[in-house]
Amino acid sequence: MIRVYKDPDEPKSLAAHKSYSGDDVVRQLRADQRGKCYLCERLTVTDFQVEHHKSQAQHPDLVYCWNNLFLSCAYCNNKKSNLFDNMVSPTGNDIETYIEQRLDFDKSKAIFKYIGGENITDEYGETISFLERVFNGTNKLRTEREQLFYNYVLSAVNTFQKMVVDWLFAPTAELEDAIRQSLDIGKEFLGFKYWIIKSNSMLLKHFGDCIKWNREFV
């Protein structure tokens, strides 16, 4: 999960308060989020929903609020439901900086750790609980669907990890290009990839310029 920059102008159809998922809303969210689910960072094609960051059930006043709308995949939307209403807002917070995101290959688990100081805020705590549920499953054993989801993440992050290890041993221009492309703003799982880059001083020195995904906005 990473920070999201949204166009400050709300799509016109929201003003009428009739629908929160008009085509102009979908188009703008897809553009702002590069077609990715804002929660798990998977690319979506048609399997997305317009999601209320603070749920409709608990916050009926925010149903048509542009700042509360995001694109999410159905998998994440189902997990979130109205159970996680106090998560960090993805706009205005560098989530990728304050939550360490990595995969423990031995334990077959995703690890999320708050590194913003000794005392974790309630919002970050809830965000981490949610991410654990998405990536590791709701119960101790993953369901078939949860395992399929994890396998997909594992394969993508593993491919990236292998590329950077290969580059460390034999830094070719071709590999460098592939790594830079894989860190492009529109690519999947940047939260995990950034932390792989940050885990090694050589990688950080060489690819540090690619891991500030919001660079074009500052």
Ligand SMILES: [Zn+2]
């Ligand atoms: Zn998702």
